[in-house]
Amino acid sequence: MAKHPLNTDPYARPSSEAEYGTRHPARYEARQPKVGSTQSLLRMRAHVHGSAATQSIPDNAATDVVFDTVDFDTAGLLASNQFIIPSTGKVTGAWLIHAHVTWASAAAGLREVDLLANGSVVASSLDVGGTTAGTSLDVTLLVNDPNTGTAYKVQAKQTSGGGALNLDKAASRTYFEIIHLW
Numbered sequence: 001m002a003k004h005p006l007n008t009d010p011y012a013r014p015s016s017e018a019e020y021g022t023r024h025p026a027r028y029e030a031r032q033p034k035v036g037s038t039q040s041l042l043r044m045r046a047h048v049h050g051s052a053a054t055q056s057i058p059d060n061a062a063t064d065v066v067f068d069t070v071d072f073d074t075a076g077l078l079a080s081n082q083f084i085i086p087s088t089g090k091v092t093g094a095w096l097i098h099a100h101v102t103w104a105s106a107a108a109g110l111r112e113v114d115l116l117a118n119g120s121v122v123a124s125s126l127d128v129g130g131t132t133a134g135t136s137l138d139v140t141l142l143v144n145d146p147n148t149g150t151a152y153k154v155q156a157k158q159t160s161g162g163g164a165l166n167l168d169k170a171a172s173r174t175y176f177e178i179i180h181l182w
Contacts, residue, residue, distance in 0.1 A: 044091075045179040046073035046083060054104070054166040057156050062114065065101060065154040065167065067176045082153035083178045085146045094181040095143045099154040102173035103135045109160035113137040116153050129160060134168050152178065 048067040057063045067081055077083045085091055101113045106129045115123040125137040139154070154176055158165045167174055 043180055044075035044077060044086070044089070045177070046075070046077040047071040047175060047177040048073070048078055049171040049175040050167075050169040052169050055169055056164040056166055057158050058164050059109075059161060060157070060159050062155045062157045065099070065113075065156050065174065065176070066169075067154070069171070071171070071175075077178060079151075082151045083176070085148050085150045085152075087148040091148055091180070092145045095146055095178060096181055097141045097143065097152050097178045099139050099176045100174065101137050101139075101154070101156055102168040102170075103129070103137075103156075103158065104166040104168060105129070105134050106158075106160045106162065106165050108162060109158055111135045111137060112157040113139050114155045114157070115139045115141050116155060117143075117150055121155075129158070134173075136173070 048070050050066045051069045052066065055063075055066055064081060067078070070078055075086055075089070077086065083097065085095070097115060099113060099115055103111050109129050110126060111129055112124060112126045114121045114125075123139050123141040125139040127135050127137055129135055141152075156167060
């Protein structure tokens with residue numbers, strides 16, 4: 001087999017798609033082993049949002065954000081409103097966990113969104129309220145080699161001083177997602 005003109009490594013061996021994955025003009029997809037006959041070991045992922053139009057968050061009280069509508073969940077990661085790192089398959093490597101929460105408009109106080117791992121805050125986002133449009137907050141966490149069984153969930157807190165404040169639970173405004181990167 002002739003060596004490719006751009007290959008300057010004299011010890012490189014040709015690869016086959018069957019051995020290393022598939023080739024695409026814009027990317028390289030690693031071969032993805034299967035659990036059983038269907039479930040991919042790599043790139044487990046899920047994206048969820050809430051089914052209610054709003055969720056009321058009391059003043060100065062951390063409240064679990066409800067995510068009960070599954071947009072996709074390739075490995076059954078969502079359980080009891082939180083993502084659980086599975087105990088089967090390849091779970092080592094980097095995981096990206098992201099939550100986006102949008103608040104109804106209100107001028108006073110602060111808005112906070114926390115990402116919790118087994119009940120402890122591991123990432124947080126904080127901003128002041130606004131009157132012209134709702135405040136949107138993102139909280140993102142990159143975890144390397146998480147422990148199996150670790151449960152990640154989202155909590156919201158506000159200090160408007162005027163009682164409860166609603167979250168905008170439109171699917172494009174308040175959601176929670178996780179992806180096993182590699």
